[in-house]
Amino acid sequence: MPIRRVALVWLLGALTPSLAWADTPLVVEAALDRVVAAPLLDAFEEAHPHIQLNFRDHSTLEVDARVADEESPPDVVISSAMPWQMARVNEGYAQRLESPEARAWPEWAKWRDEVFGFTFEPIVMAYRLDLSRHMMPPNTHADLHALLTQHRETLRGKVTTYSPLSSGVGYSLFQQDARYTPRFWDLVAAMGAADTHLEANTRAMLKGLSAGRYWLGYNLLGSYAMVWAQSHPEVIVQVPQDYSLVMMRMAFIHRDAPHPAAAREFLDFLLSQEGQRVIAGETPLFSVRPDVIGPYTAQRLRDQVGQRLYPIPLNASLLAFVDPSRRAAFLSRWQREFNRLSNPEPAQGAAPTE
Amino acid sequence: MRLLVIEDDPLIARSLEQALTPLGNIVEVFTHHAQAREALQGGQFDLVLLDLGLPDGNGLTLLAELRQRGDTTPVLILTARDGVDDRVEGLDLGADDYLAKPFSLAELEARVRALLRRSQQRVDNRLVFGALTFDAASGVVTLNDRVLDLPRRELCLLEGLMLHAGSITPREALENRLFGYGDVGPNALEVYISRLRKRLDGSGLRIRTFRGLGYRLEEVSS
């Protein structure tokens, strides 16, 4: 934290000793890019100077593992891996938030008043600006499939997407895709045939796009992509027009949180008008609250994309995705499909399927 | 004797006056308590005949006042109310006798005489009845001015009879007088009575027997 801030807090602490709130630390374990969340965190610290925020940015799997840490559990847990968050809540790791903000939160964006989806992030495709020199940029999933089929050789090795094995959120997104259309597996086969590179997170995909290693990316987190695109004009973000998944980042207070009061203040802030306004105005995370106006609101997204926004439902059905049996079955199918078109190369001398 | 009559009914008042005056009495009649009170405070009377039912107050109050003053004049109450309680109240307050209306004049006269005699006796300390006199101090009895020599028991008996002269002397009273409280046969008293009777033969006096009740010394003519 800037020295200025420390001094300010110290001064406040010295001037108002009667305040019940002495400096409280707050540990937030988040699978959320600090850069993206910076405005939100700053706003919180300003509003709650007596809370010493310790924001730890880790991968979804790491975050999930730390939930089960008995020695030093975190105060607040934020993750984009929705099924894993839901599983932790189902296991009883979350504690209930009783506050006006929590009660007012829309039903479809919370579960048991314990875990809250506080963002509304679209899942997007991204491509390099100069892709359009070679081919028509994709608008829909069908477009993408067509491109991968027709321009396979051009695109070979230049496409990227999530690895369902190493990315929880990636796995969830593919599960969702599979729910909506059986043609998804054709897309997977096409991607496999094009030697698509599987990354563990959106950042890696964006870096690759900017570096020129990748020309096309699928199922990126729209929030990160938009922030990246602001400073990297060579990357174009496209919300699929046929349907677009929406991922809600989920936050809960750990049941064994060492600083529950501070944790409550933080989560309340995320759910408050203030916090959501920051999200809507200064981050591309897209706010959920209907009474907030800004460039990045769920309403705005709906206006742009229309009926075909498919938010991942925040309910018990998420638990199906963490079912080991089901997961194993999905991953093995993924493997099969991914290799379907490319495998029989050597034996058959496969004809180029353009 | 001076008699005071307090009576408001004119008929009765007149009758009383006419009945009692011939006996040698001076009778004064008052019809209101207030007047009577004055008269009592002033003069000396030998007997008061008091009718309770006067219009100006309760006669018992007058009686109470009288006794509280220490005045021992004998009082005979006349009233139409005949209840036991009234009797008892009157006697308790100091009346000497009580006569209910309607009464017969003969009855009234007898009671007046008895009261006068008693009061007289208290003054004189001498009992007189007809021809008999008895001096309590000396213990001498005279009949027709002749001294009677009586043994002690007969003397006691006569004294007892004379004290109640005109009324019945209760049997028990005479027995106690003569024999003390010891047990005596039922006829013991009879013996002395008959002896006394013999002595009174021809004196104009007799002793009348009332079976089971007592004896009465009375004049023969009645």
Added chain:
Amino acid sequence: MIEVEGTLKSRLAIWLLATVSALGVLLLVEAYFSSQHAAERAYDSQLEAAALTIAEAVQWEAGQPVVKIPSAALQILATRHQERVFYAVLDADGQRVSGNLDLDIAPEWRRRASSQPIWMNEAYQGTQWRLYGRELDSAGWETQDPVQIWVGHTMTGREALTEVLFEQAVTRFVIMVLLAGILMLLAMRVALAPLRRLRQQLRRRDADDMRPLDTRVPEEMREMAETLDSLFTRQRQGREALLRFTADASHQLKTPLAGLQTTSELALKRDSPDAWRQALVEVHGSAERTSRLASQLLSMARLRHAVEANATSRIDALALLHETAFDWAQRDAAQAHDIGLAPLPASPQYIQGEVWALRELLGNLIDNALRYTPPGSVITLGAVCHAQTLELYIEDDGPGVSPDVMAHLHHPFERGDRQDTEGSGLGLAIVDSIVRRHEARMQVESAEKGGLRVRLLFPYLTQHEEE
């Protein structure tokens, strides 16, 4: 004395409320349990549905059961209340094919579920869970091993539903009680109307209205109304008796008074002192008779209308007898007769009674004896101690009375044969009245010497041994 103790309305209200409340409590307890049961059934059927949905997704691959958990099943398990959910699919050996939480399914449970589906409550991770286990027969090509499907969820939804149902029941009950209370108040007014009617009717009566009641009453009030009626009747009869008596008495009084008037009137017309003397003698006699009658009438009235029974006291009967005899013996009227007292028993004999009445009684008897016997007659009073009763008697050696007249002697104004002397016939009626008031008996009989003996038999106040 009339003490006012609460009101019928409040009594009814309290008792009704008490019973309703008691019943109500029972009802509410029952309602709670049935709410619980209903909620349980509702949620249990969700568990069943979820299990069946999972069962549909069980497949067999290479002899092994494989299940792709349908998300719909999980939603069903979670219910609207967003319960925490549990599921486990076990193979024939109890090994997990798939599942989420590490809730162990005990072998005992598996055994029970193998025969039929079971529901049970189990504590896990600090809360209560409801579990449902079911065995699924398989029809595979390779094996026919059964598979067990276990599902469960937390119970907040159930509890909430129980509460809601119970609250509804309570609300209904409270409303019912309020309504019942209002209706009850109305009903009580209506039910107690006969009382009000009767009260109004009685109030409208005049003070001396003794007519029988003319009203409609419910069965319970019949006794009261009949008692009131008989009270009125007795009062009416009493008043009629009084009127009759007064009529008789005034008639009796008028006769000698009329005689007085005529005699004196006639005497005024004469002018010889002898005639006047004669007239005066008659007048004197008449006046005496009238006086006596008047005081006897007073006694009768006193006897008939004295209501208080607590004027009685413990009386030494022998002392009273002695006193009365003494008193009468001294009187002028008794001078011509020989009144005496027979030897009395030595110890005092007590009876319960009123002193004035007994004095009156004895006095009347003595008076009668004096009047109805010639001068010189012997009149004796005495007492005899019998086993159960104390006898006081008066005996004379006069002419006596014939037996058939004796029976009527104590009716008022009867004089029997004894017409030859003055006096009215009230004396023995008074005596009879007093005797009855003292719960005693009177026997009138002829004495040995031809005269009259009147015996009065009184019950002893205390127990007494035979002499």
